[in-house]
Amino acid sequence: xxxxxxxxxxxxxxxxxxxxxxxxxxxxxxxxxxxxxxxxxxxxxxxxxxxxxxxxxxxxxxxxxxxxxxxxxxxxxxxxxxxxxxxxxxxxxxxxxx
Numbered sequence: 001x002x003x004x005x006x007x008x009x010x011x012x013x014x015x016x017x018x019x020x021x022x023x024x025x026x027x028x029x030x031x032x033x034x035x036x037x038x039x040x041x042x043x044x045x046x047x048x049x050x051x052x053x054x055x056x057x058x059x060x061x062x063x064x065x066x067x068x069x070x071x072x073x074x075x076x077x078x079x080x081x082x083x084x085x086x087x088x089x090x091x092x093x094x095x096x097x098x
Contacts, residue, residue, distance in 0.1 A: 001059065001086055001087070001088070002036055002055055002056060002057050002058070002086075002087045002088075002089050003055070003056050003058055003061065003064040003084055003085065003086055003087060004053065004054070004055055004083075004084070004085045004086075004087045005053070005054040005055075005056060005064060005067070005068050005082065005083070005084050006051065006052075006053050006054075006082070006083045006085075007051045007052050007053075007054075007068070007073070007074075007078075007079045007081070007082050007083075008050070008051040008079060008080050008081040008082070008083075009050030009051050009078055009079060009080060010077075010078065010079065010080040011050075011080070013050070013078055014048065014050065016076055016077075016078050017048070017050070017073070017078055019076075020072050020073055020076045020078065023072035024071060024072045024073045026072075027070070027071055027072055031067070034056050034057050034058060034067065035054065035055070035056060035057075036055040036056065036057055036089070036092060037053075037054075037055040037092075038052065038053065038054040038055065038056075039052060039053060040052045041053060051079075052073075054067075054068070055087060061084060061086070064084050065084060068082055068084070
């Protein structure tokens with residue numbers, strides 16, 4: 001069963017996000033087979049809100065926890081908070097999984 005991982009950056013840590021972004025993107029590329037979707041959260045004007053959303057194809061909360069704890073953003077201590085929630089995949093890219 002997939003999981004949603006939502007991250008919230010620590011206030012005032014935009015520079016740390018910029019400094020670790022290349023390593024974070026390389027990590028995502030190495031694990032793209034697990035990613036149903038992911039991306040940064042943005043304000044209506046397109047500005048970075050400081051956090052992200054991952055939808056990952058993993059079988060357990062423990063796997064989801066290990067996944068996010070291995071992300072360079074996590075290891076750099078960028079996140080103030082992380083939320084992990086089980087998710088039922090109903091529609092992805094216009095395709096029904098029900």
